[in-house]
Amino acid sequence: MSREYVLHKVRTALGRTAGQAVADPPPARLRVTEMDSETRVATLLQKVEALAGKTRRVAGPVEACAYVRSVLGARSAVASNAPFLRECGIAGLAGVQSGFMEAAPLRVLCATADVGITSADYALADTGTLVMLSSPREARMISLLPPVHIAVVPRDRVLTGLDELLTILPDPAAQTSSTVLITGPSRTADIEQILVRGVHGPGEIHVVVVG
Amino acid sequence: MSAAFDEKIHDTLADANLQLAIYAATGRLIDHRKQAVGGAALPDYQELRTQANALKKHTIDHLDHYLEQFEAHLAAHGGKVVYCKDAAEVADFVLGLAKERRAGLIVKSKSMTTEEIDLNERLAHHQLESVETDLGEYILQLAHQRPYHIVAPALHLTRYEVGDLFARTLGVANETVVEKQTLIARAVLRQKFLAADIGISGANFLVADSGAVVLVENEGNARLTTSAPRIHIAVAGIEKLIPRAQDLAVFLKLLGRSATGQALTVYTSFLSGPRRADEIDGPEEFYVVLLDNGRTKLLAHREHRQSLYCIRCGACLNHCPVYRKIGGHSFPWVYSGPIGAIITPQFLGVGHEPGLPFASSLCGACAEVCPVKIDIPKILLDLRAEVKKSEEREGKGRLERWAFRLWAWVMCHPRIYEMAAMAASGMAPGEDGRWLRRVPAIWNLAPVRAWLSRRDLPPAPARSFREMWRKR
Numbered sequence: 001m002s003r004e005y006v007l008h009k010v011r012t013a014l015g016r017t018a019g020q021a022v023a024d025p026p027p028a029r030l031r032v033t034e035m036d037s038e039t040r041v042a043t044l045l046q047k048v049e050a051l052a053g054k055t056r057r058v059a060g061p062v063e064a065c066a067y068v069r070s071v072l073g074a075r076s077a078v079a080s081n082a083p084f085l086r087e088c089g090i091a092g093l094a095g096v097q098s099g100f101m102e103a104a105p106l107r108v109l110c111a112t113a114d115v116g117i118t119s120a121d122y123a124l125a126d127t128g129t130l131v132m133l134s135s136p137r138e139a140r141m142i143s144l145l146p147p148v149h150i151a152v153v154p155r156d157r158v159l160t161g162l163d164e165l166l167t168i169l170p171d172p173a174a175q176t177s178s179t180v181l182i183t184g185p186s187r188t189a190d191i192e193q194i195l196v197r198g199v200h201g202p203g204e205i206h207v208v209v210v211g
Numbered sequence: 212m213s214a215a216f217d218e219k220i221h222d223t224l225a226d227a228n229l230q231l232a233i234y235a236a237t238g239r240l241i242d243h244r245k246q247a248v249g250g251a252a253l254p255d256y257q258e259l260r261t262q263a264n265a266l267k268k269h270t271i272d273h274l275d276h277y278l279e280q281f282e283a284h285l286a287a288h289g290g291k292v293v294y295c296k297d298a299a300e301v302a303d304f305v306l307g308l309a310k311e312r313r314a315g316l317i318v319k320s321k322s323m324t325t326e327e328i329d330l331n332e333r334l335a336h337h338q339l340e341s342v343e344t345d346l347g348e349y350i351l352q353l354a355h356q357r358p359y360h361i362v363a364p365a366l367h368l369t370r371y372e373v374g375d376l377f378a379r380t381l382g383v384a385n386e387t388v389v390e391k392q393t394l395i396a397r398a399v400l401r402q403k404f405l406a407a408d409i410g411i412s413g414a415n416f417l418v419a420d421s422g423a424v425v426l427v428e429n430e431g432n433a434r435l436t437t438s439a440p441r442i443h444i445a446v447a448g449i450e451k452l453i454p455r456a457q458d459l460a461v462f463l464k465l466l467g468r469s470a471t472g473q474a475l476t477v478y479t480s481f482l483s484g485p486r487r488a489d490e491i492d493g494p495e496e497f498y499v500v501l502l503d504n505g506r507t508k509l510l511a512h513r514e515h516r517q518s519l520y521c522i523r524c525g526a527c528l529n530h531c532p533v534y535r536k537i538g539g540h541s542f543p544w545v546y547s548g549p550i551g552a553i554i555t556p557q558f559l560g561v562g563h564e565p566g567l568p569f570a571s572s573l574c575g576a577c578a579e580v581c582p583v584k585i586d587i588p589k590i591l592l593d594l595r596a597e598v599k600k601s602e603e604r605e606g607k608g609r610l611e612r613w614a615f616r617l618w619a620w621v622m623c624h625p626r627i628y629e630m631a632a633m634a635a636s637g638m639a640p641g642e643d644g645r646w647l648r649r650v651p652a653i654w655n656l657a658p659v660r661a662w663l664s665r666r667d668l669p670p671a672p673a674r675s676f677r678e679m680w681r682k683r
Contacts, residue, residue: 006507012507020276028460030457135490140491144438172456173284177487178490183475186429188430191370
């Protein structure tokens with residue numbers, strides 16, 4: 001539509017010409033703090049709890065599966081295609097449906113399921129954050145539509161924070177159309193600033209760190 | 212000052228409940244921010260502000276370069292940039308696309324830019340339904356109101372008003388428990404998300420080196436808006452660019468903390484292009500509308516272009532003693548508070564509301580809390596000068612100019628000043644603060660009275676400083 005018009009106005013306003021060279025921007029400012037693995041996991045769990053999320057540290061896949069089963073009870077669930085969930089045996093639990101590669105049936109199921117189960121590509125300790133990259137293993141809807149979200153994360157994916165994430169993933173768009181950081185349960189305070197959880201996304205979130 | 216501005220201010224000041232609501236809400240946001248940036252919570256807060264300012268300055272000064280870079284990277288990921296010069300072009304684009312794709316329903320996540328161009332109204336005019344999905348914005352859409360605050364759009368409404376509104380517009384029982392009201396909205400909007408063909412979002416940042424739109428939110432409605440419908444359109448001002456994804460390490464740390472005191476908001480989405488071939492879900496089409504709508508005009512001013520650094524955190528509103536009294540709806544445009552007071556005159560011209568740059572005590576709190584260090588008081592002063600210059604051109608404000616010339620002359624002549632001061636204190640009955648009511652008729656002349664109606668003159672002391680000095 002108005003591409004040339006707008007770009008021309010921008011250049012005129014700045015006194016620049018098309019294709020004129022640009023000096024480098026100020027160097028990126030990334031500060032990755034040193035934190036051993038145990039501290040990272042402990043910090044992550046503490047931060048998630050502070051956001052009213054639920055947490056569990058388990059020794060291995062078997063315990064992870066047992067915990068998820070106990071949270072599920074008789075409720076229905078959708079699990080992502082993350083290989084780690086299969087390794088833990090979570091994708092095969094009773095009441096859990098998994099293996100969806102098509103958007104339409106997955107969405108119908110996510111809209112009615114009680115619980116969505118995913119892994120996470122990374123977790124950020126200092127903010128209590130899950131990092132979800134959209135891929136054949138992780139669909140967008142599973143961590144979004146069901147009222148409860150359980151994320152089962154191997155401990156080696158727990159990073160110190162945002163700066164470390166952006167150091168190892170300088171351009172998330174190179175590998176996925178969607179990178180989402182999830183920090184606690186969905187919330188709103190739009191009416192009289194009263195905090196209510198679970199307005200559009202899951203109001204209940206469980207972070208399970210394995211190992 | 213226009214009569215409308217004056218009237219809205221006085222209405223707000225006279226509403227005790229509203230005064231309390233504004234004061235409590237902004238006070239809470241002030242506390243939250245303070246806890247999140249102060250001391251050990253964020254030791255390098257000041258360095259982050261300096262870096263954010265330097266990054267924004269660099270990007271805005273070379274904006275054409277970053278716009279083209281963004282466009283190229285987004286195209287590489289299958290997305291498309293649409294440049295629009297004004298509101299009508301954005302509406303035309305959305306309407307044209309909706310018609311071509313036979314789209315009937317639009318869901319929207321919160322965006323000040325779409326408020327700025329009245330997008331919902333423009334689409335509704337062509338029978339295209341566009342539903343706001345942020346809880347606060349949804350309430351305002353039902354009530355046909357504008358946002359009261361950049362971050363807390365419905366802070367002026369009580370749960371009782373929301374209960375009445377839902378009962379009246381949605382046909383549900385009048386519910387005054389906030390949790391239940393939230394569930395009502397969730398249920399209605401969930402159906403809209405699943406039925407919508409197009410999702411329209413704003414953008415908190417546009418990342419040049421990856422062609423990505425970054426959205427921050429707490430509810431999850433922006434995720435649904437950008438992931439459930441088959442078409443996603445992000446509408447953003449051209450100033451939203453930042454050079455690199457890595458710069459988010461600076462901006463995300465500042466935005467959530469300055470706005471609500473959160474280290475990160477619940478959801479931060481980093482979106483580039485439609486769903487990739489191997490991904491399971493996500494939109495099939497992805498557009499980014501880059502809007503001018505007056506921004507290039509502002510860009511031409513070397514000093515004032517820093518107004519475009521704003522990341523819309525709302526901290527300047529919360530900390531502004533004027534905003535905290537007159538509220539958001541007194542402001543003449545969608546942008547309120549100190550940032551509104553500097554961008555409204557620059558977008559719409561100083562004549563749009565000549566009183567606006569004067570609605571400030573110039574205390575500097577806004578500049579102190581601004582995460583990107585915009586020198587708001589300096590720009591307000593410049594805009595005041597512009598208003599006065601334009602009034603002079605139109606031959607307005609002669610009396611005031613003469614009065615100030617006289618004042619300046621008196622101030623330069625100590626003897627005359629002393630006599631004038633004596634006369635003034637002679638008229639003052641004492642320090643009871645009721646001085647103006649008892650003074651002779653000259654102060655009660657219409658123009659003088661109007662000028663004084665918004666200014667407090669302290670009562671004159673019984674003895675002047677000069678007198679005390681002589682008798683020391």
